[in-house]
Amino acid sequence: MNTAKQNIREISLQDISSFLKENGKKAFRAKQIWQWIWQRGVSDFNDMTNLSKNTRDLLESSFYFDSLTLHQVQVASDGTKKTAWELHDGEIIESVLIPGIQKFTVCVSSQVGCKLGCKFCATAKIGFKRNLSVGEIFEQVIAAKKEAEEQGQTLSNIVFMGMGEPLLNYDNVLAAIEHLTSPEELAMSPYRITVSTAGIPDKIEQLADDNVRFNLAISLHSAKDVTRTSLMPVNNAYPLKDLAESLKYFVEKTGTRPTFEYLLMKDVNDRLDDAKALANYCRQFPVKINIIEYNNVKDSGFFHSPPTHREEFVQFLESCNMVVNVRRSKGKDIDAACGQLAGKI
Numbered sequence: 473m474n475t476a477k478q479n480i481r482e483i484s485l486q487d488i489s490s491f492l493k494e495n496g497k498k499a500f501r502a503k504q505i506w507q508w509i510w511q512r513g514v515s516d517f518n519d520m521t522n523l524s525k526n527t528r529d530l531l532e533s534s535f536y537f538d539s540l541t542l543h544q545v546q547v548a549s550d551g552t553k554k555t556a557w558e559l560h561d562g563e564i565i566e567s568v569l570i571p572g573i574q575k576f577t578v579c580v581s582s583q584v585g586c587k588l589g590c591k592f593c594a595t596a597k598i599g600f601k602r603n604l605s606v607g608e609i610f611e612q613v614i615a616a617k618k619e620a621e622e623q624g625q626t627l628s629n630i631v632f633m634g635m636g637e638p639l640l641n642y643d644n645v646l647a648a649i650e651h652l653t654s655p656e657e658l659a660m661s662p663y664r665i666t667v668s669t670a671g672i673p674d675k676i677e678q679l680a681d682d683n684v685r686f687n688l689a690i691s692l693h694s695a696k697d698v699t700r701t702s703l704m705p706v707n708n709a710y711p712l713k714d715l716a717e718s719l720k721y722f723v724e725k726t727g728t729r730p731t732f733e734y735l736l737m738k739d740v741n742d743r744l745d746d747a748k749a750l751a752n753y754c755r756q757f758p759v760k761i762n763i764i765e766y767n768n769v770k771d772s773g774f775f776h777s778p779p780t781h782r783e784e785f786v787q788f789l790e791s792c793n794m795v796v797n798v799r800r801s802k803g804k805d806i807d808a809a810c811g812q813l814a815g816k817i
Contacts, residue, residue: 480535481509481607495530505531510657513614515539538607540565540615555615559584559608563601565635567612569619575628578616580609582645583636588670590691590704592735594769595635603641609648613658630660633668633689639675649686662686668733670706673718680725688722689731689762690715694741695753703740716756723757731760736777736785738766743781747788760795 480488489502501523508520515537517528540557543564547553551571556564568579586593587600613630620627630652632638638645645667653662662685669676670691679688694700701707719730734750736742754761763786766776777785782798789796 477534477536479538479605479607480505480531481538481610482605491534492527497527497530501527507656510610510651510654511659513611513617513658515611515614538605540608540611553619557612559604565604565608565612567616567634569616571625572628574625576616576620576623576625577629577631578613578627579631579634580612580616581634581636582609582632582638582641586636587640588637588704588706590670590706592693592703592737592766592769592772592774598635603644604636606644606647606651609644610651613648613652617658627660628664630665631668631689632666637670637672638667639669639672639679642675642678646682646684649684653685666731670704671710671715671718672706673710673714676715676718677721680722683726685726685728687731688728689733690719691735692732692750693735693737694746695749696741696746699741699746712753716753719759720757729758729760731762733762733764735764735766736782738775738777738781740774742777742785744784744788747785751789751792751794754794760797761789763796763798765798765800 485502485506488505489499492501493499504522505520508514514520517523517531517535520528520531523531538560540559542555543558544556545553553569554566555569556566558564563584565581565584567581570577570579581604583603584601585598586595589596612634613627617627632645649662649665649667650657652658652660652665665686666689667679667686668689668691676688691704692700693703695712697707697711700712722728722730732750732754734741750761763782765782766774768774768776786796786798
């Protein structure tokens with residue numbers, strides 16, 4: 473990558489138009505270039521076949537793509553595919569393509585590492601390196617879309633549940649989602665996109681003010697402050713009361729029901745009194761609850777909750793008229809399941 477060049481995925485349509493005019497090219501070509509980048513997802517100027525070679529050479533000499541380089545692929549016994557991508561600076565991120573019934577979901581990363589330090593998460597052990605750019609986020613989706621289509625299926629859902637805290641890369645995540653959902657670009661439905669956060673109240677309120685249309689998921693994992701803080705240090709800065717106030721604001725402004733993600737961990741947060749605390753917390757706003765199987769992370773000190781604990785936990789929530797789903801993890805045998813992405817080979 474030549475640092476004297478500009479990243480073409482970080483400039484506007486108007487910037488491209490101005491550049492072409494300054495170089496004696498037709499301004500209408502800018503729209504064609506924009507479509508190649510954001511509608512067709514190309515990352516090579518030579519693929520822009522309706523442009524003259526002279527124009528493609530001009531673009532090549534002035535701009536670059538912050539492309540992902542395939543580093544390693546692992547396929548689980550259930551068909552889940554984890555891809556390690558090398559970035560232009562040598563850092564590694566991971567995304568996961570998850571098969572469903574005649575559809576695929578892609579789990580994308582938003583940061584290299586993460587600064588929040590959740591005790592049960594493999595990504596936390598890396599620490600925080602940097603935010604991903606708009607292009608680096610977008611290209612993970614493009615790669616997954618192509619893979620799904622090669623298998624004769626569609627990419628139906630995008631979840632920001634990979635490496636990093638999406639709301640701490642707010643501008644780039646929202647810009648990427650805009651490119652993914654714009655009718656003139658990739659045109660995916662925002663209602664098929666879920667952004668998962670550990671719970672940053674001011675950013676949740678900003679989402680509400682920005683009138684986002686995608687789904688919001690909260691990594692809750694306990695409705696007791698002491699327990700949640702022991703699992704998620706972010707709860708020190710943003711305790712459950714503050715998180716609840718931001719979610720009330722979000723629901724009021726957007727009319728969208730958030731989802732709580734709750735990893736069941738043996739003898740940590742999986743007992744009946746934990747379920748009672750969760751039910752009581754959820755009475756403050758409409759919410760869905762995803763109960764997630766904990767996936768063992770080496771040396772974490774946490775363990776999978778026994779089926780009897782899970783059944784008792786779920787039955788109590790359902791008796792309180794809570795909307796509850798039990799999510800079965802996929803890709804566990806290749807460390808591709810929830811909480812296992814580590815960005816290392």
